[in-house]
Amino acid sequence: MLTTTQTIAWLNNFADKIETNKAYLNDLDTPIGDGDHGSNMVRGLTAVKATLADKSDADLTTVFKAAALALISKVGGAAGPLYGTAFLEMAKASKNGDADLDPLLTAALAGLKKRGGAVAGDKTLIDVWTPVTAAVQADQLTPAVISEAVERTKPMVAKKGRASYLGDRSIGHLDPGAVSSGYLFTALLETVAQ
Numbered sequence: 001m002l003t004t005t006q007t008i009a010w011l012n013n014f015a016d017k018i019e020t021n022k023a024y025l026n027d028l029d030t031p032i033g034d035g036d037h038g039s040n041m042v043r044g045l046t047a048v049k050a051t052l053a054d055k056s057d058a059d060l061t062t063v064f065k066a067a068a069l070a071l072i073s074k075v076g077g078a079a080g081p082l083y084g085t086a087f088l089e090m091a092k093a094s095k096n097g098d099a100d101l102d103p104l105l106t107a108a109l110a111g112l113k114k115r116g117g118a119v120a121g122d123k124t125l126i127d128v129w130t131p132v133t134a135a136v137q138a139d140q141l142t143p144a145v146i147s148e149a150v151e152r153t154k155p156m157v158a159k160k161g162r163a164s165y166l167g168d169r170s171i172g173h174l175d176p177g178a179v180s181s182g183y184l185f186t187a188l189l190e191t192v193a194q
Ligand code: ADP
Pocket: 029, 033, 034, 036, 037, 040, 041, 076, 077, 078, 079, 080, 082, 115, 116, 117, 118, 123, 124, 125, 126, 160, 161, 162, 175, 176, 177, 178
């Protein structure tokens, strides 16, 4: 069961990790993209933090929706609308009072796939969301599940997003969106699912 307090702590922790790793995320996005993933995410998460500052008495739906709108409106590039969609789906899924992580993440993953058209193995953030959602469903999310999912993107050939323009030359690089999603779920473990 997620509470508003936990969710705000989760997203603020995610924002802190993104800020700390801004240069690293830009560096990951340089050889297989346009070098802006860290900057894009910091812009979005700064807006998320600002909008959550006065949401401590709000319900979960309001919290997720505010985060989604901040990401969609503030982040240029592919990642903003994708993360925004994920949080918007969590907002929708929480409307019926459902505050369990499992159905929220299941809805978010379905929305991400629909929005971006990527499937597991395409070397995108889907490659982290898919095993993490499965692990949450099985009540088995651990730091190792997250880091192994991120690492598995390295040998993959990118099939979606800018990295796909490189074809086989995308092999040997971590996917930046997979790494930022790794921070999202590490933050989740640290604040909620412990
Ligand atoms: P842009 O590529 O527009 O500069 P970012 O650099 O912020 O945007 O985000 C790139 C990340 O977005 C990729 O590393 C990948 O994880 C994710 N991504 C891109 N396209 C898709 C897609 N169609 N489906 C899922 N994820 C995607």
